[in-house]
Structures are given as C-alpha cells and as structure tokens.
Amino acid sequence: MKKKKSSLAAWITNLAFVILSFIALFPIISLLISSLRPSSELMRNGISITFDPSSISLDNYTYIFTQGGNYWSWFTNSLVISAVTIVLSLFFSSMVGYALALYDFKGRNLIFGFVLFILMVPFEILMLPLFQLMISMNLINTYTAVILPAVVAPVAVFFFRQYAVGLPKELMDSARIDGATEYGIFFKIMLPLMAPSMAAMAILQGLGSWNNFLWPLIVLRSNDMFTLPIGLATLLTPYGNNYDILIAGSVMTIVPIIILFIFFQRYFVAGLTVGGVKG
Template identity: 85%
Template sequence: MKLKKSDQGLKWVINLFFVIISLIALFPILSLLLSSFRPSSELMRNGISLTFDPSSLNVDNYIYIFTVAGNYWDWYGNSLIISAITIILSLFFSSMVGYALALYDFKGRNFLFMLVLFILMVPFEILMLPLYQLMISWQLINTYTAVMLPAIVAPIAVFFFRQFALGLPKELMDAARIDGSTEYGIFFKIMLPLMTPSLAAMAILQGLGSWNNFLWPLIVLRSNDMFTLPIGLATLLTPYGNNYDVLIAGSVMTIVPIILLFIFFQRYFVTGLTVGGVKG
C-alpha cells in the first residue's frame, strides 16, 4: 500500500524533527570529544566549544592517560568491577523479589509492595547516614562491598520487575508444576527467559547509575587506589592546579562502557520499558 503524498511529507517532517533533536543531544558529546584533543591553554581561553584552532589538536592528553596516569586505570578497573557485579546481583535479586510480589499470593504481599514504594520515595540523602553507620559496624569501609551493597536490591528495580512480571502468563507456572518442576525451576527455566526485555532495560539503567555514582563511593572509600572513576577524576581539580585537558580526555573514555552496554542491550531496551510501564 503506497502512502499518500501528504503522508509521505508528514513522515519526512517527523524524521527531520527527530534528526534535529538527535543532533542537539549529540552537541555536548561532540564538543567534549573535540575538546579532549585540545591543549589546556586553549581550553582556558575558549572553553568547551566547537570553536577551535585545528592546528592545535593533538593526542597528548590521551597519551598521558595511557602511559603516565597509572591511577586512572586503577579507577577505571574499580568502576568496571563494581558496576559489573552490581548489575549482575541487582538483576538476580531484584527480579526474584519483583517476580514473587507479582505472581505469588502470600500474607503481607501488598504491605511489602507498599514498603517498596515508600522506600522508593525516600531520598538517598536521608539514608546515607544510617547506611554509613551500618558499613562502619560491619567493618566494610573502603571496600567494594560497601559501595555495592545498597544497590543490590534497588526499590526501583523491584518495582520495575514486579510491573513486568504481572504480564507473564500464570498458566505456564501451573503447567510446569504439573510436570513436576520446582518453584526455582519455574523461575529460572521458564519465567526468567520471558523477562529478558526487562532484564536488558534494567541492566542499562542500573549500569548507568552505578557507573556514574559519585556521592556514596565518596563517603565509603578512603584510599586513592580504591576510588571509582567519578571520584578519581574529581581529584584532578585541586586548589593548586586544574588538569582540565586530562580531565576531559578521561571523561571521554568513561563514556565508552556505557555506549557498549546500550548497544548490546538496546534491542530489548524500548520493549522492556514499554511493557513494564503499562502492566499493573
């Protein structure tokens, strides 16, 4: 079926609109990328912008990061480890909790769900002090565990998986029970594969949150070799000198894992958010 000329014109207008929006969204990233090849003197003179002297572009900032800045790669490795483990554990535990709240009838289920919603509405700044005292009592200060523990069962992830699991067919559970499958077998072999879109969407969101997390790691981490990337890059700005050129180059490198994570899971991202958002 061929589109009418008016429909084709409308389609072109819509596509052009979204192209313009995409270019506007990419403008800060492009400016940051170009600025990472500029020397510190030009950055101080012109700032982060698309206005630059082509002859001044060089790769000295990246050479410094790859060869001299040893701590940078320690910070990078710490962020990768913390983010990867946080994503895996958060998806595992949060999906189980959300699945149970959605598909099992037990006493206190609604109360637990209301408790999840209540915690979701509490700002993290209010919980920082009790969590910090808890980490001290458990002797977890300056460890990966202290950074990851509050995010392993995130209320937003539990709520998201609960909403998605409400749309799963209970008939599959009944059929599996008739065939002699255990409840864990039903979850891991039948239901969890059906939740793949929600897992992919939450992997991106949890990964982005963990990778960019600054405040909580700043509170519980002490030694320089344990810092994550946001904290490590912040240490480059001091009262005695600001390495803006290295800071910008290091910031560009931090974008790479998030882009790869989104590319890997993007085919499920929209489906996971859409389906999970309309169930209930």
C-alpha cells in the same frame, strides 16, 4: 496528492528528529572536540564546538594510555563495581519482583507498599544510617560497602514486579504438574520471558552504578580504591587543574555505557514499554 502530503510529512518528521538528535549529541560532540585541545586553549576558550585545527592533537589520550596509572586503576574499580552491581541487582531484584507479582502470601501488599515508600525517600536521608551500618560491619573502604546498598534496589524491584504481573500464570501451573520446583519454574521458564526487562534494567542499573559519585565518595578512603567519578574529581585541586586530562578521561568513561547499550538495545525499548504499562 495524498502521497505527496505523506512524503512531505515524513520528510519534515525526519528533519525534526535529525535536529533533535544533533541537539542531544551537541554536549558529547563539544566534549569530544575539547578533549583534543591543550589545557591552555581550554582555559582561554572553555568547552565549545569551535576550535583551532592547528591545536588539535591526541596528546591527552596518549597521556592517559601511557602515564595515566591512577586513571586505569579508577577505571577498573568502576568496571568491577558496576559489573557486580548489575549481576547481583538483576538476580535478587528480579526474584523479589517476581514473588511480589505472582505469589499470593500474607503481607505481600505491605512489602510492596514499603518498596514504594522507599522509592519516595531521598538517598540523602538514608546516607547516615547506611554509613553507620557500614562502620558497624567494618566495610569502610571496601567494594562491598559500595555494592551492598544497591543489591536489592527498590526501583528495580518495582520495575520487575510490574513486568512480571503480565506473565502467564498458566505456565507455572503446567510446570508444577510436570514436577518442576519453584526455583526451576523461575530460572527455566519465567526468567527467559523476563529477558526484555532484565536488559532494560541492566542498562539503567549499570548507568547508575557507573556514574555513582556520592556514596562511593563517603565509604571509600584510599586513592587506589576510588571509582572513576571520584578519581576524575581529584584532578581538580587548589594547586592545579588538569582540565585537558579530566575531559579526555570523561570521554573515555562514555565507552562502557555505549557498549552496554549496544548489547542490550534490542530489548531496551520493549522492556521499558511493557514494564511501564503492566499491572
């Protein structure tokens, strides 16, 4: 009787998760189906999961791959910016978080307090000072202007600090006895232990950089420098709306995030869980 109850409970649980998964995937499925429909049908019926099989075609994707020159320029720009942002943010933010967690120095709590304070400040308040800073540094319409504000992200510093609090300090003492330098301790001993947190933050930072719209819109000027979100937004104009190309292009933007998650998924849950409860 107990086995029947447990199997029934497991079946109901699995069914509930299947339903929740379908609900979560419903927007993506609708977007995918709509990307295969012509613009006329999109204007008539909108984005939906229902469709006329006779109207389904790959023309939108064919256009992107053969004639979408600007699209691939925007795609490359976003890819380069996201990749550099991930690498620099993980490198510098992990070092700051590690230092705040495992080193005792004057002003440590004050610096951590500033990190928490900046976390609570909306980006809209920081936009004008950042923009003025980019102008004074002659960085407008450059990749550097997009990447620089995200190099040491407060949320990443906080995350790495919380994770590093749980690392064993005994390993640091042993390494010092063996003659290791502080940089050697970090890169050879502690950084490998922080791999789950690095993977989790790589996904989160990559997703944030890939979808970033407002800040690149402010600092970028020329069409060939636009990132993918800005470039896709330019397809909607008062003189014509290329919804079919816009939706097909939006589907293509999901691919890099899926690839990034596939590479780091094994560490993602562990990194979020441990980083969220330590300290």
